[in-house]
Every structure is written in structure tokens, then in C-alpha cells.
Amino acid sequence: MYNYSLHQHINALLSKHNIAIAGDDNLFYVRMIANADAIQDLYNEIYGDHPKATELFSNLIESVIRAYVNRSENFRKKDSDKAQKGDWFLSNTITGMSLYVDRFCGSINNLSDKLGYFERLGVSFLHLMPLFESPEGKSDGGYAVSNFRKVDERFGTLDDLKKLRQHMDQQDMYLMIDIVLNHTSYVHEWATKAKQGDKQYQDYFYMFDDRRLPDEYDKTMPDIFPESSPGNFSYVPECNKWVMSVFHDYQWDLNYTNPAVFLEMLDVIFFYANLGVDILRIDAPAFIWKQLGTSSQNLPQAHTLLQLIKQCILVAAPGMALLGEAIVAPKEIMKYFGTGAYTAKECDFAYNATQMALQWDMLATGDTRVMLAAQNDILQKPYGTTWLTYTRCHDDIGLGYGDDMIESAGYNPYQHRKFLQDYYSGSYPSSPATGALFSSNPKTGDARISGSLASLCGLEKAINENDADAIEISIRKILLMQAHSFFLGGVPMIFYGDEAGYTNDYSYLTDPGKSYDNRWMHRPVINWQKNELINEAGTIENRIFSDTQKLIAIRKKLPVIADHKNITWLNPYNIHVAGYLRKYGKQELYCVFNFSNSVSYLDWAAFKEQGMNSTIMYDYWTGMMLPVGYNDDYLIMEPYSFHLLEPQ
Numbered sequence: 001m002y003n004y005s006l007h008q009h010i011n012a013l014l015s016k017h018n019i020a021i022a023g024d025d026n027l028f029y030v031r032m033i034a035n036a037d038a039i040q041d042l043y044n045e046i047y048g049d050h051p052k053a054t055e056l057f058s059n060l061i062e063s064v065i066r067a068y069v070n071r072s073e074n075f076r077k078k079d080s081d082k083a084q085k086g087d088w089f090l091s092n093t094i095t096g097m098s099l100y101v102d103r104f105c106g107s108i109n110n111l112s113d114k115l116g117y118f119e120r121l122g123v124s125f126l127h128l129m130p131l132f133e134s135p136e137g138k139s140d141g142g143y144a145v146s147n148f149r150k151v152d153e154r155f156g157t158l159d160d161l162k163k164l165r166q167h168m169d170q171q172d173m174y175l176m177i178d179i180v181l182n183h184t185s186y187v188h189e190w191a192t193k194a195k196q197g198d199k200q201y202q203d204y205f206y207m208f209d210d211r212r213l214p215d216e217y218d219k220t221m222p223d224i225f226p227e228s229s230p231g232n233f234s235y236v237p238e239c240n241k242w243v244m245s246v247f248h249d250y251q252w253d254l255n256y257t258n259p260a261v262f263l264e265m266l267d268v269i270f271f272y273a274n275l276g277v278d279i280l281r282i283d284a285p286a287f288i289w290k291q292l293g294t295s296s297q298n299l300p301q302a303h304t305l306l307q308l309i310k311q312c313i314l315v316a317a318p319g320m321a322l323l324g325e326a327i328v329a330p331k332e333i334m335k336y337f338g339t340g341a342y343t344a345k346e347c348d349f350a351y352n353a354t355q356m357a358l359q360w361d362m363l364a365t366g367d368t369r370v371m372l373a374a375q376n377d378i379l380q381k382p383y384g385t386t387w388l389t390y391t392r393c394h395d396d397i398g399l400g401y402g403d404d405m406i407e408s409a410g411y412n413p414y415q416h417r418k419f420l421q422d423y424y425s426g427s428y429p430s431s432p433a434t435g436a437l438f439s440s441n442p443k444t445g446d447a448r449i450s451g452s453l454a455s456l457c458g459l460e461k462a463i464n465e466n467d468a469d470a471i472e473i474s475i476r477k478i479l480l481m482q483a484h485s486f487f488l489g490g491v492p493m494i495f496y497g498d499e500a501g502y503t504n505d506y507s508y509l510t511d512p513g514k515s516y517d518n519r520w521m522h523r524p525v526i527n528w529q530k531n532e533l534i535n536e537a538g539t540i541e542n543r544i545f546s547d548t549q550k551l552i553a554i555r556k557k558l559p560v561i562a563d564h565k566n567i568t569w570l571n572p573y574n575i576h577v578a579g580y581l582r583k584y585g586k587q588e589l590y591c592v593f594n595f596s597n598s599v600s601y602l603d604w605a606a607f608k609e610q611g612m613n614s615t616i617m618y619d620y621w622t623g624m625m626l627p628v629g630y631n632d633d634y635l636i637m638e639p640y641s642f643h644l645l646e647p648q
Contacts, residue, residue, distance in 0.1 A: 003037055010036055010061060017065050027080075028068050031315045039064075039315075042308040046301060047259045056259045060312070063263060067270035067316035074169075075276055079319035087384050089279070089321050089348060089491065092561040094174065095552045096125035098393060099496035100141075101155045103525045108156035112167045121499055121545070122552030125174040125491065127281065129394060131155055135187050137513035138250040141394065141523075143178070143283060146185040148268045165276040176279040176323065179272060181265055182287045183251040191252050195238035204261050205252050206244035206290060207236070213292070214242050221246070221296050226441045228516055246287060246296075256288055256305060266312060273317035279349065281323045282306070285336065298332050307342045323349035323388065329400060330354045330377035337385040344384040352387035352490060354378060354401050359391060359481055360449070360456070361399075362595040364423045364433075368578045369409035370416075374401055375569050386563040387490030391481040392498055396438040396448035396519055397424075414445060424449045424456055432458030432470060434504060436518045452505075452522040453478055453498045459540070460503035471540065473597075475501070476640035479547050480593055483621070483642050484578065486551050487591045489563045494548070497524045500531055501544040554620045554644065560587040568610065573603040577637065581610050588612065589620075590645040594637040601634035607645075614647035 010032060014021060021029040043060060047053050071079075082088045097118065101107065105114050108131075118126065130142025133152045138144060142152070151158045168175055184191055193201040208214055214233040221232045224247055233242045234249035244253040254261050272280055289301040306324065313320055324336040324347035333354070338346030355378060358371035381387070399420055403413040422428035424435040435451025454460065457477035462470035478501065486492040508520030533541035555561050560582045570579035576596035582589045590607055594600045607617075608631065617626045621644045626635070637643070 003040070006036055006040055007033060009058070013058070013061055013065060017069055019065070019069075025068075028315070031318065032064070035311050035315050036061075039308065039311045042304055042311060045304050046256075046308070047262075050259055052259070056263060059263055060266065063266055063270065064312050064316045067267075067273065070270075071274050071317060075274065075317070075319070078276075079317065082319040087348075087386075090384075090386050090563040092559055093556050094125050094491050095123050095486075095555065096127055096174075096176070096388070096491055096493040097121075097123045097496055097499075098127040098129065098390075098493055100129045100394070100523060101131065103523060104496050105526065105528075108151070108160040108164050112164050115167060115171055115173070118173070119171060121549050122556065123494065124172065125176065125278075125493075126168070127176040127279075127493065130178050130180070131161065134185055135250070138185070138248070139513070140248055140251060141519075143180050144183070144185040144248070144251045145180050146188045148179075149271055161275065169276075174278040175276060176281055177272060177275075177277055178281045178283050179265075179269060180283045181254070182284045183245075183247065183253045186245075186250045186252055188252075194243075195236060197239055200260075202239070202241070203258050204255060204264075206255050207239075207241045208233075208243075209241060211242060214244070216292055217244070217290070217296070220293055223441070225439055226443075227439055244290065247284075253287070253290065255290075256301075257290075262305065262308075266309065269309060269313070270316060273313065273320045277320055279321045279323055281325055282347070283325050285324045285347075286326045286328055286332075298326075298328060298335070303335055303339070303342075303346060306336070306346050307338060310338075310342075310346055321348040323347060323351075326350060327353045327395070327398060327400075329402065330374060330380075334377070334380050334382075337382050344382040348385055349388055349491070350381075350385075351393075352378070352389050352488070353398070355387075355488065356390055356393075356485070357397055357399055357401060359484055360397055360424070361401075361420060362578060363457070363477060363481065364420055366576050366596040367409060368572060368595060369575055370401070370405050370411070371578060372569060372572060373405040373408040379567070381565070383565045387488070388493045389485045389488050389490040390493040390495065391485050392453045392495040392522065393493070394495065394519070394523055396450050398448045399446075418445065421447050421449065424451060426461070432461050432474065434458075434460040436521065438518055450518045450521055452503055452524070453481065453495070454501045454544075455504045455522070457481065459501060463503070463540075473640065475540065475543055478544060479551070480595070480640045480642055482548060483551055483644075484591075484593045486555055487561055487582065487589070487644065488580070489561070489565075489567050489582065492552075492555070495522075497526060499545055499548045500534055500541045502526075550621075558587070558589060558620075560584040560589050570606045571609065573606045574600050576600045577602050579606060588647055590617070590647075591642070592635070592637070592645070593642040594640060597639050599639065600637045602637060603631070604629045604633050604635060605631045612647050616648040617643075617645040618648050620644040620646065 019025045132145050133147040133150045134142050134144050190201045190204045223230050229248045232246050234245040286297045289299045290296040326336045336347045336350050399417045406413040406416045423431045424433045425437050426434050434455040437447040438450045440447040458474040462474050502524045504521040505524035508514040514520045533539040534545040564584050566584050568581040579592040615628050
């Protein structure tokens with residue numbers, strides 16, 4: 001229905017900014033009118049009863065208009081180019097790397113000099129871990145932001161970041177950075193003013209005069225870091241109040257029931273969009289709405305806010321995609337892609353965190369059944385959205401997939417998770433892994449896992465013991481894990497150092513600002529002399545780098561790998577072998593992975609029941625033609641091997 005009063009109000013605001021609605025700005029005008037009703041409806045759903053709702057909604061529309069006006073011609077052209085491609089981020093040609101700038105190469109300027117390294121590997125998309133100002137020692141790896149618009153001097157300047165963006169444009173590279181929507185640092189300007197007694201800024205946070213309401217919240221809100229930061233509130237002596245601090249006492253949760261907070265953060269989002277960000281990673285979106293009597297996670301209002309953000313971006317900066325960093329159960333993750341009228345209109349990306357954790361389950365047990373039990377939920381992802389697929393990231397590995405999935409494989413959930421914890425922390429007899437437990441909760445027995453890809457695959461222990469056979473097996477495991485992740489569908493994200501087989505870095509233990517958090521063991525400081533070994537044939541670094549390079553190259557030449565929501569899991573004729581079919585148009589690719597430490601035999605019927613009737617399959621990984629046997633014949637797979645097979 002045409003909303004006359006809304007559209008007239010928008011026209012009046014546009015005229016103030018000299019928007020040429022019938023000229024160069026026509027596409028913006030069309031986007032604004034097309035999305036205005038949705039923006040107003042979503043806004044009213046959250047803020048309609050606020051006494052200043054009308055005034056602040058007008059401010060919101062002004063913010064969208066300003067963001068467009070401030071958008072450079074170059075970025076507007078990129079918006080148009082992406083629109084012509086359709087869902088550009090579904091492509092098989094994009095492979096990413098996530099990194100800490102300072103630990104990778106020291107500074108943003110140095111990173112510009114490393115772009116050739118990414119090009120050589122095949123990486124076309126960089127996720128730069130938090131860059132904006134945060135207090136040293138209490139930064140949570142940069143996720144305690146004290147200034148959303150100032151690059152931390154440890155990395156460089158905002159101008160350095162803009163220059164990097166220009167250099168990346170020359171190589172057709174995409175950029176992702178983080179926005180920390182849930183909280184600010186306790187030394188952010190807003191927090192400082194709140195501590196000084198400014199009521200306006202105290203209302204930017206959840207602040208209370210006594211423990212009565214905090215105690216009520218704590219009855220239903222779980223501890224996120226029970227070891228290092230128990231509880232959800234911290235006392236603020238400067239103003240004699242209690243503030244909500246779900247993650248750490250130095251990270252104050254923003255109060256999104258206050259529309260002024262939403263408008264402030266929407267402006268920050270547009271600021272990042274106009275730096276040329278292609279994908280904005282929204283940190284911890286599950287937490288952004290709090291409500292008494294609930295866990296204050298994954299609440300419906302959080303989704304409404306994300307949908308409102310998405311609608312505003314579609315108008316002002318439509319080329320920027322959103323990634324929701326929601327590390328939650330599969331059924332909950334799906335909601336971050338949007339539901340109902342907003343299906344595929346909330347976040348464009350989510351982390352395939354469940355699949356990541358289930359790969360580690362398969363590697364430890366050699367059993368694919370728990371993983372397969374999760375696929376019905378994971379496959380519900382709507383078309384037009386996609387995953388970030390990965391084996392490691394900066395975070396720990398959680399084991400939060402459902403008990404029903406574990407039980408379906410005949411395991412006891414508590415004992416199964418305890419086995420995985422013991423296996424990857426290296427305390428299980430004969431385990432080759434060298435990791436550590438993170439955020440152990442003695443009340444529940446829950447714990448998460450820290451450790452680099454290489455160390456969890458056994459490389460660290462094998463090198464320390466000078467065991468050539470174990471080194472060979474660990475390299476196979478590393479490549480198996482990466483290959484399984486790369487071809488699933490979605491954008492593969494390599495965590496820096498994994499491409500060269502970096503093991504755990506224990507230097508964090510000597511840094512007081514990091515020593516309490518063992519996740520820093522898998523966030524290495526890159527030694528570029530060591531990295532020269534990628535050029536030396538036969539070295540561990542060379543083997544892992546060149547084979548990772550090969551996987552990326554194979555992926556780029558296979559359009560069937562683009563995320564067309566086109567994955568079918570093969571029936572488990574052998575519980576040690578995970579297999580899936582990617583099919584698009586006339587092309588088919590069968591990807592099979594042996595997670596066993598022994599030779600596995602996969603019945604050719606697993607392929608034929610999917611309609612495959614060829615007598616020969618080409619393996620993109622080995623470059624060999626494989627004859628297809630009869631039913632009851634087998635594809636013989638070596639331990640921790642994989643094949644990427646196309647019928648001929």
C-alpha cells in the first residue's frame with residue numbers, strides 16, 4: 001500500500017540534500033521508496049512507543065540519506081557492479097583469510113606490501129580482526145572498542161586503512177572488518193561521561209543504583225566466561241552504580257531499548273560502509289537485546305534490529321553484505337538469515353560453526369554419524385544467503401551441537417564431549433593433539449577447545465618427537481580438514497598461519513594482557529623468515545602452502561561449488577567417510593573424505609544411487625582417472641585421504 005505521508009516526508013528530507021530523484025540519484029530514490037515502509041515498520045516494532053519515536057525516526061532517515069550523500073562515486077559504482085552480478089558473495093571464486101594485522105605483519109602499511117602473498121595463495125578476501133582503538137591490556141583482542149572511528153595507533157591510521165582499501169581495489173580484493181554492536185570499552189567516551197554522572201549517557205548502558213535488578217537478570221543469564229569473568233554485572237565506583245558487562249568487566253553492554261543508541265551505531269555502520277567495507281562482520285549479534293526473565297540471547301527483538309539495519313544498508317550502501325557472528329545452535333543460526341517476510345533479508349552470511357565443530361568431532365572419532373545428524377538443520381539455510389566455512393578462527397572450538405545428534409550415533413552426550421575435550425587437550429591416551437581447554441565450567445562440565453589447526457591435527461607433537469610418519473599423518477589431516485570445508489558451499493575462510501602449518505604460539509604467556517586467555521596460543525605472531533620455507537620444496541611449510549594453494553585453484557575453476565544451495569549428502573555406506581554431491585546444471589562433483597586412521601572402503605553404490613552412471617571419474621585432487629566399479633565394489637581410500645570426483 002502506498003504510504004503517502006511517509007513518502008512526502010522522505011521527499012522533503014531529500015530536497016534538503018539536493019538529491020536528484022529523477023537524475024543521477026534516481027536509483028537511490030527508488031531504493032529509498034521501495035524500502036521505506038519496511039524501515040518504518042521495523043522501527044515502530046521496536047521503538048514505536050517511545051515518546052520521541054517520530055522525531056528519532058526522522059533522524060534515522062536523515063542518517064540513511066547522509067550515508068548515501070557521503071558515499072564516493074567509486075563505491076557507488078561498486079554497488080552497481082555487485083547488483084548486476086546478483087548475489088555476488090555466493091561465488092566460487094572468493095576465498096578469504098582472517099588475520100590480526102599486528103601479529104601478521106606489524107601494521108596496515110606493511111599489509112599493503114603483503115598483498116602479493118595473498119594473490120599467490122589465491123586469497124581474494126581479507127577479514128582484518130578489530131582495528132579500532134581499544135585499551136591495551138583490556139581490549140579482548142580489540143573487541144572492547146574505545147573509539148569506533150579511530151584506527152588504533154598500534155596498527156596505523158585511518159588514512160593507512162583507506163590506502164590499503166585502494167591497493168586492494170587494484171587487485172579486486174574484498175574487505176571485511178568488525179563492528180562490535182553489543183558493547184563498548186569502559187573507557188569509551190560514552191562510558192566516561194556515564195561514570196561522570198551524565199544521565200544521557202548512563203542511559204546508553206544498563207546501569208542500576210543497586211543489585212536488585214542485576215540479581216534478577218543473573219537468575220536467567222548464563223556466564224559467558226565463568227573462569228575469567230563470572231557474572232553479568234560490574235560495580236562502577238565512580239558513580240556508585242552497577243553496569244551490565246556480559247563478556248568482561250571492561251566491556252559495557254549497550255542499551256538498545258534506547259533508540260539514541262541504535263542511531264549512534266547505525267551511523268558507525270555507515271561510516272564503515274563508506275570506508276569501502278564489502279562485508280561487515282557484526283560481532284555477537286545474539287546478545288544485543290536484553291530482557292528480564294530470559295537468557296538475553298537470540299531474542300526476537302535482536303532479529304528485528306538486524307533486519308532494520310539491513311534495510312537501511314540496502315538503501316544507502318547496497319553493495320555491503322552483513323555477516324552475523326552468531327555461534328549458536330543450528331536452529332538458532334538459521335534465524336539470523338531472516339524469517340517470514342524477511343527471509344534472506346537479515347544477515348547475508350553466518351559462520352557454519354556447527355559444521356566446523358563437527359569436523360573436529362569426525363577427526364577425533366573417525367565417525368561421521370554425529371555430523372550427518374546435524375545436516376537436516378544446516379540445510380535449512382535460505383537461498384541467497386551463504387556460509388563462511390572454516391576449520392579454525394580466532395575463537396575457541398565449542399561443542400554446542402545437540403545431544404540428540406550425539407545420541408543418534410549411539411554415544412552418551414556427556415561422555416562424548418568429555419572424550420573430545422580430553423582428546424584435543426592431549427590428555428586422552430594416544431591422542432596426537434596439543435591443545436587446551438578454554439572457559440571450563442566445573443558446574444556443568446562444559447569446556448571449549450583452544451589450539452591451532454596444525455597442533456590439534458598432531459603436527460606440534462610430531463615435530464617435537466621428530467616422528468616423520470606422524471608428521472605425514474598430521475599434514476594429511478590438515479589438508480583433509482581444509483578440503484572438506486572448502487567445497488561444502490559458502491566462502492572458505494583460512495585463519496592466518498594455517499596456510500603454512502603454524503603450530504601453537506606460547507609467547508602470549510609472557511604478556512599480562514593476554515596470558516589469562518589461552519586462545520592466544522592459536523593467534524600466532526608470523527615469522528616471515530620461517531614463511532620463506534614455503535619456497536623450499538619438501539618442507540612442511542611448502543607442502544601445506546602449495547596444497548592449500550592447489551585446493552583454492554581447483555575451487556575457483558568449478559562453478560558447481562558456488563553456493564546455489566546445491567549440496568546433497570551421500571548415504572553413509574561407510575561411517576568413516578563423509579561424502580557430498582555438489583550439482584549445478586550439468587556439472588556434478590562428488591567430494592568424499594576418509595576421517596579414519598585406516599584404509600576405508602566406500603561402496604560405489606553411494607554414488608550410483610544419486611544417479612551417477614559414468615564408468616570413469618576424474619579426481620581433481622590427484623589428477624587421476626578412476627574407473628567406477630560395480631555395486632558391491634569399492635573406492636579404496638587411504639587414511640585421511642579425499643577425492644574430488646567428476647563423472648566423465
